[in-house]
Amino acid sequence: MAKTNTLNGYICANGWEEALCQELVATKAGEHFYSPAPGLVIGESSSGGLRYEPVFASQWFPSCMEVEGESIADLIQALGNALDPILDQNPLPWTMHCFTPDLYTEDSTYYEFLSGRSALLHEKFMQRMAKYRRRALEKYVDWSAIDEKRPCLLIQAVLVDTGYLWVSAAKRLKTESGRFVPFMRSNSPGAVAHDPQAPCRSYYKLEEAWQVAGIYPRKGEVCVDLGAAPGGWTWAALKRGARVVAVDFADLKPHVENHPHCEHSLENGYAFMPARTVDWMFCDMIVKPLATLGLLDRWLEQKACRKFVVNVKFRGKQPESILTAIEELRQKHQIPHLIVKHLYYDRNEITLIGSL
Structure with missing residues (x-):
């Protein structure tokens, strides 16, 4: 049966639950955070805390409840008991997204053992709604068709075992950075379109970073890609009509090297500094985290770029000191717009997306 206490939660990449819990407590977004299942963190955050944008959270899961049932029928009944009072009073269009944390x-x-069960859960719940809650069902809009720009009630059902799920029912709210959460389908993981010409996997990191920030290079803008080889980030910018200085001693993929808007500079990416301010600086080099932040510090001191995307790589999964150093850099340069996220395509790294 559904428990009566209401909590707030977050979805994160598997393995990053402890880092997310520590971050939420350290930033005073709430307290008593714990992970009931891989990829899911639950705690007692305030409504104000929900407006904080955690580095390690991929999705918001506000006003959530635990639901259990021995069979799929029991689970649907318990889910209905939890959601009926909410949907009966709801004046907005509503949609439902069923998934597993991974x-x-x-x-x-x-x-993997739950493969297909999330879709079955959604199907059976909608059948129950059609039978017992037709009036509430009239406001339902499919997840793939709902207008993301209009107010709605978003129901998220996260299945963590065959008879165990967490459900969230909440209106969207605006975070401190101005983004609306929980995210809808356009911000869903893996939403970056596949490109068979992408020189390497890192191409998808930059595309996701732009998607998250909602800003992209424009035609004719000048970008510098530090440590560019084999050309994943350079290729992403070239596709958008930008002109790119790709800085690396190593080779670029031929279709990147030969692009008319690509200038391959055979120099040390860590030491490179442009003669005049450029529109974008990109850096995905494998160097120590404080060295990467030192590089960004120099670029900001020189006012060498207007926008940047920088990946800070680290070992282990407890990067508290790195987060502190990033915040110090933000304060030092008074960066007005800075998003710091562990993205879907990130591994042991954090992505910084900034504009001055």
Whole structure:
């Protein structure tokens, strides 16, 4: 049966639950956070805390409840008992998204044993609604068709075992960075379109970073890609009509090297500094985290770029000192717009997306 206490939660990539819990407590977004299942973190955050944008959260899961049932029929009945009072009073269009937490983890197989059960849960719940809650069903809009720009009630059902799920029912709210959460389908993981010409996997990191920030290079803008080889980030910018200085001693893929808007500079990416301010600086080099932040610090001191996307790589999964150093850098340069996220395509790294 559904428990009566209401909590707030977050979805994160598998393996990053402890880092997310520590971050939420350290930033005073709430307290008593714990992980009931891989990829899911639950705690007692305030409504104000929900407006904080955690680095390690991939999705918001507000006003959530635990639901259990021995069979799928029991689970549907318990889910209905939890949601009926909410849907009966709801004046807005509503939609429902059923999934397992590893939807937000690339290449995860942890929840393979639940493959197909999320879709079955959604199907059976909608059948129950059609039979017993037709009036509430009139406001339902399919997840793939709902207008993301209009107010709605978003129901998320996260299945973590055959007879155990967490459900969230909440209106969307605006975070401190101005983004609306919980995210809808356009921000779903893996939403970056496949490109058979992408030189490497890192191409998808930059595309996701732009998608998250909602800003992209424009035609004719000048970008510098530090440590560019084999050309994943350079290729992403070239596709959008930008002109790119790709800085690396190593080779670029031929279709990147030969692009008319690509200038391959055979120099040390860590030491490179443009003669005049450029529109974008990109950096995905494998160097120590404080060295990467030192590089960004120099670029900001020189006012060498207007926008940047920088990946800070680290070992282990407890990057508290790195987060502190990033915040110090933000304060030092008074960066007005900075998003710091562990993205879907990130591994042991954090992505910084900034504009000055």
